[in-house]
Amino acid sequence: MNNMKVKQLSIFLQNKKGSLYDVLETLSEHDINIRALSLADTSDFGILRVVVDNPQKGEKILEENYLVKTTDIVAIEMTDSPGGLSSVLKTIKENNLDLEYLYAFTHDKKD
Secondary structure, eight states: OEEEEEEEEEEEEESSTTHHHHHHHHHHHTTOOEEEEEEEEOSSEEEEEEEESOHHHHHHHHTTTSEEEEEEEEEEEOOSSTTHHHHHHHHHHHTTOOOOOOOOOOOOTTO
16 A cells, blocks of 8 residues: 655636636646545535646645645555455554545546
């Protein structure tokens, strides 16, 4: 199992029609590829969390129109087999760590 630190961008959005599209289109227009995303919302606002291939560029571009926070997160490469995720969660549990949220995604090993 390999792990590494990666950057996550948290973008605060108004909870209105088209907000998510606007952010994703902005990233696309600037050739920034999304690796994973998570969206949480309330009746008034949403928080879009994304892992992108160029977080520094993504943050700079999005800060022109949005409130953006960059956070270090841990990415763990695990086996693509039954029990792969549970073995990671077992380690987290045994070390009494809190898990705030989870992304699950595949990636191209060339990166």
